[in-house]
Amino acid sequence: MSDELDRVAGKGLINRRHLLKVGLGGIGTALTTNAFGADAGLKLQIPQWSQRPGPGTSNYGSPSPFTGHLQRSAGTPNPIYPGGGASRSPLQHLQGTITPNSLHFERHHSGVPAIDPAQHKLVINGLVDQPLVFSYEDLLKYPMVSKIYFLECSGNSGTLYGKTPTDGSAQSIHGLVSGAEWTGIPLSTLLDEAGVKTEAKWIAAVGADGASMGRSVPLAKALDDVMVALYQNGEPIRPEQGYPMRLFVPGWEGNISVKWLTQLKLTQEASHFRDETSKYTDTMTDRRSLQFTFPMGTKSLITSPSGQMLLPHKGVYKVTGIAWSGAGSIRRVEVSADGGRSWADAMIESHQSEKALARFSIPWQWDGGDGILQSRATDSAGNIQPSRDTLLAERGLISFYHYHGIQSWGINTAGEIKNVYT
Amino acid sequence: MFTLKTLKFSFALISAVFLSLFNSQAQTVRLGQAISESQLSNFDLVAGPDGSGFPAGSGTAKAGKAVFDSKCAACHAATGEGVSGNTILVGGDIHSEGNPLRTVGSYWPHASTVFDFIRRAMPANAPKSLSGKEVYQVTAYVLFLNDIIDEETVLNKESLMEIQMPNKDGFIDLSHLH
Numbered sequence: 001m002s003d004e005l006d007r008v009a010g011k012g013l014i015n016r017r018h019l020l021k022v023g024l025g026g027i028g029t030a031l032t033t034n035a036f037g038a039d040a041g042l043k044l045q046i047p048q049w050s051q052r053p054g055p056g057t058s059n060y061g062s063p064s065p066f067t068g069h070l071q072r073s074a075g076t077p078n079p080i081y082p083g084g085g086a087s088r089s090p091l092q093h094l095q096g097t098i099t100p101n102s103l104h105f106e107r108h109h110s111g112v113p114a115i116d117p118a119q120h121k122l123v124i125n126g127l128v129d130q131p132l133v134f135s136y137e138d139l140l141k142y143p144m145v146s147k148i149y150f151l152e153c154s155g156n157s158g159t160l161y162g163k164t165p166t167d168g169s170a171q172s173i174h175g176l177v178s179g180a181e182w183t184g185i186p187l188s189t190l191l192d193e194a195g196v197k198t199e200a201k202w203i204a205a206v207g208a209d210g211a212s213m214g215r216s217v218p219l220a221k222a223l224d225d226v227m228v229a230l231y232q233n234g235e236p237i238r239p240e241q242g243y244p245m246r247l248f249v250p251g252w253e254g255n256i257s258v259k260w261l262t263q264l265k266l267t268q269e270a271s272h273f274r275d276e277t278s279k280y281t282d283t284m285t286d287r288r289s290l291q292f293t294f295p296m297g298t299k300s301l302i303t304s305p306s307g308q309m310l311l312p313h314k315g316v317y318k319v320t321g322i323a324w325s326g327a328g329s330i331r332r333v334e335v336s337a338d339g340g341r342s343w344a345d346a347m348i349e350s351h352q353s354e355k356a357l358a359r360f361s362i363p364w365q366w367d368g369g370d371g372i373l374q375s376r377a378t379d380s381a382g383n384i385q386p387s388r389d390t391l392l393a394e395r396g397l398i399s400f401y402h403y404h405g406i407q408s409w410g411i412n413t414a415g416e417i418k419n420v421y422t
Numbered sequence: 423m424f425t426l427k428t429l430k431f432s433f434a435l436i437s438a439v440f441l442s443l444f445n446s447q448a449q450t451v452r453l454g455q456a457i458s459e460s461q462l463s464n465f466d467l468v469a470g471p472d473g474s475g476f477p478a479g480s481g482t483a484k485a486g487k488a489v490f491d492s493k494c495a496a497c498h499a500a501t502g503e504g505v506s507g508n509t510i511l512v513g514g515d516i517h518s519e520g521n522p523l524r525t526v527g528s529y530w531p532h533a534s535t536v537f538d539f540i541r542r543a544m545p546a547n548a549p550k551s552l553s554g555k556e557v558y559q560v561t562a563y564v565l566f567l568n569d570i571i572d573e574e575t576v577l578n579k580e581s582l583m584e585i586q587m588p589n590k591d592g593f594i595d596l597s598h599l600h
Contacts, residue, residue, distance in 0.1 A: 080497045080509060082547050110549060124454070125462055132454030142451050193452050204468045210549045212467060212542035218597055263466065270597065271470040272532045274539040278524065281593065287516045289529075292597035398521055 005316075005365060008345075010338035012365035014316070016347035069093065072103055073171060083111020083210065086153065088175025091303045097148070097322065097350045097357040099178035101233055106240045107153050107176065109275075110210030113260055117244040120208065122190075122228070126266035129195030136244045142185045145227065147250070148356045150324040152177040152296045154253035154280055154401040160388065161397055165419045170306040173419060174407070177324070179357035182248050184229035187222050190264075200266040204273075205247050208262040215256045216270035217249060221294075225250050228261060251326035251355035252294040253401070255280055285396035295326035297404030298385045300333055300360070300377035311415030314368045319346070320361040321375050328380035330358035337364055339372035339408065339422045340387070346375070354380075366411070372422060373409045388421060467542050467550075471534040473583045477554035480578035483571065486563030489556050493545050502567040512567050516589055527568030531593050533585040537561045558582075 006015035063070065072087035086107040089099055099105075117136040125131035156176035159166045166173060196219070203222050206214045217226065229237060229248040237243045242259030249256045255275055270276065270292070282290040300323035305311060319337075323330045329352045334343040346360040360375070377385045386394075388405035395402075410420035459466070469475035491500065497509045504510030514523030522528065526536055541557045543549050552560065562577040570585060571577070 080505060080546065084546075110543065110546065121465075123457070123462060123465065125457075125459060125466060130454075131457050131459060131462065133457045134454050138453035141453060190454070193454050204470075206468060210543070210546075212549070214468065214538075214542070218600055221600060263468070265466065265468050267468075267470065267472075267474070269470065269472050270595075271468055271538070272535050274535055274543070277532065277535050277593075278526075278530050278539075283516070283522070283524075287522070287592065289593050291593045291595050292600070294597075294600050 005363075007365075009336060009342040011369070011371045012367055013319075013335060013337050013342075013344040014363040014365060016345060016362045018363050067093075070103060072105065073175065074106075083108055086155075086176060088171050089178050091170040091175055091177075091301075091322070092306050092309065094303070095320070095359070097179045097359050098233060099180060101180070101235065101238050101241070104151075104178040104180060104232070104238070104241060105153065105176045107155075107254065108209070108240070109213045112239045113209045114239070115208060115244060115260060120244055120262065122245065122261060123263045124190060124194040124266070125263070126204070127197040127200035127268065128191075128266050129197065132190075132194045134190070139185060139228065139230065139245065142189060144183050144185055144230070146181055146183040146231075147225075147227075148179065148181045148351070148353050149248065149250045150177060150179045150296075150355060150357045151248075151254045151257060152299075152324070154255060154293075154296065157403040157405075157407075158400045160403050160405060160407075160419075161392070161395075161400060163397070165421050167308070168419055169308045170301060170303045173307065174301050176254070177322075177357075179322075179324075180232050181234070182227065182229040183231035183234070184227035184245070184248060187226040187228055187247075187264075190228065191222065191266075194266075196266055199268050202267045202270050204263070204265040204267055204271040205256075205258040205261060206263040206265070207242070207246075207258045208260040213255075213258060213275060214271060214273040215258055215276055216267070216273065216292075217247070217256060218292075219266070221249065221252070229257075249294075251296060253280065253296060256294065280401060282395065282401055283398045285398065287398075293402060296324070297402055298325040298327065298377050298379045298383040299323065299404040300330075300375040300385055301407040302335070302373050302375050302409060305373065305411075305417050306409055307417055307419045309417045311366055311411065311417070313415075314366055316363055316365045318361055319364045319373060320349075320359065321346075322357045323360055323375070323377040324355070324357050325377065325379035325381070325383065326355060327383055329354050329356070330377055331380050332378040333358070333360040334376045334378075335360075335362045335364075336374045336376070337371050340374055340406070343376065366415070368413060368415075370413055371411045372420060373411065373417075374406050374422075376406055467538075469534055469538040469541065471532040471583075473534075473579060476534075476537070476579040476582065477557075478579070479554040479558050480576050480581075481555055481557075481559030481562050482576055483559075483562040483566030483573045486556075486559030486561070486566075489552070489560050490563045493548075493552070494560065497546065502564065511564055516592060525568070526564055527570065527588060529589050529592070531587055531590045533561070533565065533570075533582050533587055536564055537582060540564075 122134040153176035302321040346362040350359040391405040502511035514528030
């Protein structure tokens with residue numbers, strides 16, 4: 001059977017079109033049975049649930065009890081950092097490019113504030129002709145735009161700067177990235193209303209959380225594609241994503257998309273907040289630190305099969321993953337099964353929107369041997385995702401943020417998959 | 423009967439009317455309420471390295487010790503040595519071997535950030551509970567613990583701007599790239 005497969009790269013990668021031709025079953029998950037075989041003893045019966053009515057409608061939907069393993073990793077509370085921390089999206093269990101709101105990653109610096117939208121204010125002040133205050137109700141009346149974007153914490157995948165590879169999953173290593181449709185008011189609309197003075201070059205964006213988390217946004221970016229987001233995937237933004245409103249800064253490190261947005265202060269210089277000096281800065285090998293390294297790099301990873309999964313048997317698997325870039329859209333994703341010696345083009349299954357997740361896949365026949373699965377993204381600006389070695393040569397080992405090197409998933413003869421370095 | 427030409431014309435006309443309606447509507451949504459900066463004096467807490475946004479008042483490290491002992495030391499320990507990674511306020515050398523310890527003394531480029539962060543985010547269990555005077559005092563104490571000022575230095579809006587942080591030249595601003 002394997003002789004008939006159109007092999008396109010080493011260790012079992014099959015032409016990305018092959019799936020379409022053979023109609024490979026179990027396309028949603030990698031770890032399914034061999035679709036090329038058939039069980040002669042199988043005789044299908046009408047299941048129980050087809051023999052009685054089920055429960056009726058509900059006012060608020062819930063996921064199937066069989067998908068209870070789709071959970072964020074919330075971690076344990078830290079008494080000296082009340083409300084602080086992060087939860088990660090279960091990337092290995094998700095498909096498509098939109099992260100369900102309940103599973104979108106979180107990062108809080110002082111917990112989730114319980115904001116009453118009727119009392120929440122958005123202030124624009126500083127270097128403006130007329131300082132303004134907006135109510136939530138009034139903001140809902142503005143014309144809005146809806147855009148699909150990724151959001152990634154700049155600390156995502158940071159553990160891969162470490163000297164030894166963490167034994168982790170796609171979720172634990174890379175789960176600080178999610179995708180959603182964000183709906184809101186272009187920031188330029190509100191800035192026009194206040195009238196930006198010519199000397200203004202930055203905007204201090206401040207949240208209404210306990211930490212009053214603040215970040216400085218360059219005015220040029222603010223006028224380009226930044227929005228005051230009010231809806232996420234069609235519903236009002238969830239409290240942990242900034243209800244009732246957040247700044248959304250497409251393609252840039254997640255921290256700058258300030259949640260629970262309550263103030264936009266036009267300034268001449270950056271405000272040099274804690275989270276753009278002490279944190280979210282990148283120390284190079286010469287011990288100088290890069291500041292305002294905003295865009296997220298060109299990146300991809302295979303989400304299935306991935307770390308801590310097990311290949312139950314030899315056979316054909318669907319390799320799938322996500323790719324994104326802060327510099328544009330995803331043009332190409334290549335996959336290797338032999339640790340980067342040979343590469344094959346994966347199929348892009350999704351839209352290829354600017355600064356949004358793209359979904360890729362390619363069939364792969366595992367012959368029971370060892371191998372290393374990798375993916376490599378190219379974006380519309382021509383940026384190619386670097387290898388870990390190339391990234392470290394550029395950034396050193398002291399840096400922590402903006403890791404976007406190629407992820408290597410090692411497979412041993414037992415079918416166990418582990419995060420490895422090549 | 424409509425000819426193709428009139429159809430095209432009608433379409434163009436309708437489009438023009440629709441667009442002008444839409445544009446005029448977009449331009450008339452102006453719902454921000456005017457407010458003055460003085461009305462925002464309790465609300466706008468952003469204090470930057472240009473000296474803007476700092477409140478009146480002053481404090482010394484000597485006076486700050488008592489505040490620090492009662493409100494900060496539980497997490498940051500008596501002299502800022504901390505109880506775990508992010509609570510360490512003192513020590514570190516950016517040029518040390520391996521991954522350097524990054525603290526107020528070894529890493530932070532601006533003294534204004536120390537004041538701004540304490541004022542808005544600290545203490546972590548009761549942010550914004552310190553008075554303006556207490557924020558000056560605690561800022562002075564943290565700078566004193568890092569050997570940046572002495573115990574008697576009076577920290578206020580003006581003197582804070584004159585402080586040179588040890589790692590002030592350690593950053594490369596890349597904002598021009600974006």
